[in-house]
Amino acid sequence: MRKNHPNSVSLMALTCLPAVISEAAMADGDPKRGSRVFQQQCAACHSLERGRHMTGPSLADVWGRKAGTAEGFGRYSEALKKNPGVVWNQPSLDAWLQSPNAFIRGNQMTFGGIGDPQARSDLIAYLKTVSEGREPSAEQSGMMAPGEMVKLKEIGPNAQVKAIRYCGDAYHVTTVAGKTYAFWEFNLRFKTDSGANGPPRGKPVLVSGGMMGDRAFIVFAHPEEIGASIKSRC
Ligand code: HEC
Known part of the structure; x- marks a missing residue:
C-alpha cells in the first residue's frame, strides 16, 4: 500500500530525517494540533461521540475498526462496505486522508484530502488518542465545537x-x-x-x-x- 502512496508520512519523514520508519513518523503526530485539524476539517461531518452519526459515521472508535462497520450507521456507500479488509490504522488512515478517492474509489465522503503530511500525522495521532479514550482537552473558544x-x-x-x-x-x-x-x-x-x-x-x-x-x-x-x-x- 505504501508503494502506491509515495507521499505518505513515512517516506516524507525518510527524506527529512535519517533512518526513520513509519512508527517514528507516527510518534511525530501531535494530538493537540490534530484536534485543531479535526475541528476545522472533519467535525462538520463526524462526531467523536460513540454512536453519534452525522453526515459521516462516528469516529469515536475508528482506530482498529474495519472500514464500513460503525454500528448503527446505515448510509455507507457500497464502495466502503465492500472494501476488502481495510482496517483503520496509521497507514490506511494516512492514505485515506491524503486522497479518499484514490484509496477507496467510489466512496461518498465529500472531502478532497489533506496534502500536508504533518497535518495528517497530527490528525491521525488525535484519532488514535480519542479511540483510546485519552482525548487531549480541546481548546475552548467559548462556543462548543x-x-x-x-x-x-x-x-x-x-x-x-x-x-x-x-x-x-x-x-x-x-x-x-x-x-x-x-x-x-x-x-x-x-x-x-x-x-x-x-x-x-x-x-x-x-x-x-x-x-x-x-x-x-x-x-x-x-x-x-x-x-x-x-x-x-x-
Ligand atoms: C462533508 C462531510 C465529511 C467530511 C468533511 C469528512 N468526512 Fe469522513 N466520511 C464522510 C462520509 C459520508 C463517510 C462515509 C463514506 C462512504 O460510505 O463512502 C465518511 C467516512 C470516513 C471514514 C471511514 C469510517 C468507517 O467507519 O469506515 C473515516 C476514517 C473518515 N471519514 C475520516 C474523516 C476525517 C478524519 C475527516 C477530516 C479530515 C473527514 N472524514 C472529513 C463525510 C465526511
Missing part, C-alpha cells in the same frame, strides 16, 4: 444561550456567561434535538460551525422555542 455536542444537557454558561436579538441581517446571540456573538443571518442555523443528547427545554446551546468562527448553530429542545427566543430589536 460540533464534535463536543455530546452533552448538550450538561453544557456550561459559555455555550448556553440566554438571548437572541435579530437586527438588520444579523443575529446577536448572548450566552449565559454574558458574551455576545454576531452572525450574518445566513450563517446561523437553528436546529432541534429532542433526544437524549439534546439540550433541556428552554436552554438552547450555541455550537460553533466553522473554522472562521463566523458560522454556528443553535440547538433547541423543541421547535416551538425557536421563534419565541428571537427578539427583533436594533
